[in-house]
Amino acid sequence: MDSQDINDLVNSLVGDRARSPTGQLGLAGAARQSRETLVEGRDRSISTATSIGTQIGSPDPGAATPGLVASPNPAAAAVGGMAAGPRILPDFKVSSMVIFDFPPKEKIVYNKEMQTADNTWETDEKLLSEEEIERRVQEIREADEKARATKEEEHAKREAEARSREAEIKRLTDEQRLNILESSEFASFMGQRSRVMERALDEDYDFMVDYTLASVAEADEADGERLKLAMTFHDDKVSRNRSVMDVTWSNRFPELVAAAYNRNPMAPNEPDGIVAVWNTHLRERPEFVFNAPSDVLRVSFSDFNPHIVVGGAYSGQILLWDTRAKALPVLKTPLTANGHTHPVYALKVVGSTNAHQLISASTDGLVCSWQLDMLAQPQEVIELTHPAHLRTDEVSVTCLDFADNETTAFVVGTAEGVAYQVNRYDRAGCKSGLNGFDAYRAHAAPINSLSFHPPAASDFTDLFLTTSSDWTMRL
Numbered sequence: 001m002d003s004q005d006i007n008d009l010v011n012s013l014v015g016d017r018a019r020s021p022t023g024q025l026g027l028a029g030a031a032r033q034s035r036e037t038l039v040e041g042r043d044r045s046i047s048t049a050t051s052i053g054t055q056i057g058s059p060d061p062g063a064a065t066p067g068l069v070a071s072p073n074p075a076a077a078a079v080g081g082m083a084a085g086p087r088i089l090p091d092f093k094v095s096s097m098v099i100f101d102f103p104p105k106e107k108i109v110y111n112k113e114m115q116t117a118d119n120t121w122e123t124d125e126k127l128l129s130e131e132e133i134e135r136r137v138q139e140i141r142e143a144d145e146k147a148r149a150t151k152e153e154e155h156a157k158r159e160a161e162a163r164s165r166e167a168e169i170k171r172l173t174d175e176q177r178l179n180i181l182e183s184s185e186f187a188s189f190m191g192q193r194s195r196v197m198e199r200a201l202d203e204d205y206d207f208m209v210d211y212t213l214a215s216v217a218e219a220d221e222a223d224g225e226r227l228k229l230a231m232t233f234h235d236d237k238v239s240r241n242r243s244v245m246d247v248t249w250s251n252r253f254p255e256l257v258a259a260a261y262n263r264n265p266m267a268p269n270e271p272d273g274i275v276a277v278w279n280t281h282l283r284e285r286p287e288f289v290f291n292a293p294s295d296v297l298r299v300s301f302s303d304f305n306p307h308i309v310v311g312g313a314y315s316g317q318i319l320l321w322d323t324r325a326k327a328l329p330v331l332k333t334p335l336t337a338n339g340h341t342h343p344v345y346a347l348k349v350v351g352s353t354n355a356h357q358l359i360s361a362s363t364d365g366l367v368c369s370w371q372l373d374m375l376a377q378p379q380e381v382i383e384l385t386h387p388a389h390l391r392t393d394e395v396s397v398t399c400l401d402f403a404d405n406e407t408t409a410f411v412v413g414t415a416e417g418v419a420y421q422v423n424r425y426d427r428a429g430c431k432s433g434l435n436g437f438d439a440y441r442a443h444a445a446p447i448n449s450l451s452f453h454p455p456a457a458s459d460f461t462d463l464f465l466t467t468s469s470d471w472t473m474r475l
Contacts (some may be wrong), residue, residue, distance in 0.1 A: 045233055091163075148340045199281045231261070233278040235285045241266045241275065246298045250304040255280045256287065260296035260311060265427050275311055275321065290321040291328055302355050308372065312344030318375055333375045339368055346400040350407045361397035361412060367422065384422065384434040385410070395420065395434060398446050401464065404455040413447030413466055443468035 242261035273292030294315035302308035346361035368378035385393040396415035421438035
């Protein structure tokens with residue numbers, strides 16, 4: 001295809017569109033533009049069409065199909081397409097574009113030889129002379145010496161003041177000394193600390209004994225005495241002009257023993273009754289001293305609470321003291337007809353750790369059961385009577401004791417010198433109260449104490465001892 005053929009083809013197409021009534025200005029402008037473009041690039045169009053025809057596979061490059069001619073101008077391609085097929089309207093869009101310009105990353109390179117700025121050296125005129133340097137050094141030395149001397153002087157002054165304060169003795173006025181000595185805090189402190197010191201100093205061990213000699217043991221055997229005096233407890237402030245009414249040992253602390261005292265007729269302003277708790281390691285004075293409003297006839301430690309001490313008074317009251325409290329009783333029974341109205345000579349705490357009771361008996365034959373935390377009224381009351389008595393049915397109880405692991409039956413000692421068995425509750429064949437048939441007649445005077453055999457490997461719990469004012473002891 002030569003240039004004449006292309007021009008004829010374009011003219012025919014343009015002419016047909018000009019004659020067509022449905023032509024539009026946009027298409028005519030596109031045709032004119034395509035024609036001008038074709039004229040300007042005639043040589044380039046011919047070469048392009050020839051190459052296209054060769055690629056399609058035409059045997060003759062000059063016989064290429066007009067519809068396959070490629071034009072570098074899009075408008076010419078559009079015109080060609082309309083001539084060959086239906087009309088296609090292009091879809092134009094408007095788009096915006098933002099261009100960002102990022103600077104490249106700066107590369108920092110360090111030089112190993114020099115990384116500091118160059119400093120210009122001062123001239124020789126600015127340098128100090130030797131005389132100036134020596135003068136300044138001398139000034140610094142003098143300032144240091146002065147500061148050191150000042151510091152040493154202040155330290156010596158403080159030491160002198162401290163020594164003067166230590167040497168000075170603080171003098172108390174008579175009123176201040178009296179207030180300190182009479183204060184309860186000072187008395188409590190001195191009493192407690194002095195008892196500790198006396199316990200530590202009380203030691204009877206003979207550190208000079210010679211175990212290679214048998215003279216001491218032989219002398220003891222030669223004496224032939226079965227009972228010897230081991231120790232004596234006495235304090236004029238506590239037990240002077242008083243009689244010991246009862247003595248009992250603590251089962252919890254074997255070194256403690258409590259003694260009950262009656263009134264001192266020579267000291268009407270002192271308490272009528274006193275209970276003193278002595279320590280075998282402290283013999284000069286008691287560990288505790290408890291006061292009572294009446295003569296204390298019987299005293300007992302509680303086996304279930306080591307701080308509780310119980311006492312029976314001549315007035316019929318039951319008194320309870322606490323070693324952690326002061327000298328006065330913390331609890332006591334009222335003076336009413338609900339409890340004892342005669343002297344209480346017998347006391348015993350029985351039961352278990354969680355359930356225990358206090359059993360008391362008085363000379364009018366009344367046995368009461370109490371709760372230690374409530375002494376307002378007794379829990380149980382038993383009246384002991386014996387019809388065989390000549391003048392009265394009452395039994396004057398002076399002591400009592402329970403066998404081991406026994407809480408329902410006990411034995412009482414009476415002022416007539418006879419011991420009886422008593423049942424707290426009704427049993428088969430016998431009622432509660434005094435059992436007149438189980439009578440132990442062995443003394444001619446009142447029985448002062450009664451004690452059952454302690455539990456042991458052998459079964460001796462049915463044995464008990466009695467002591468009487470007739471100077472006898474019975475098993």
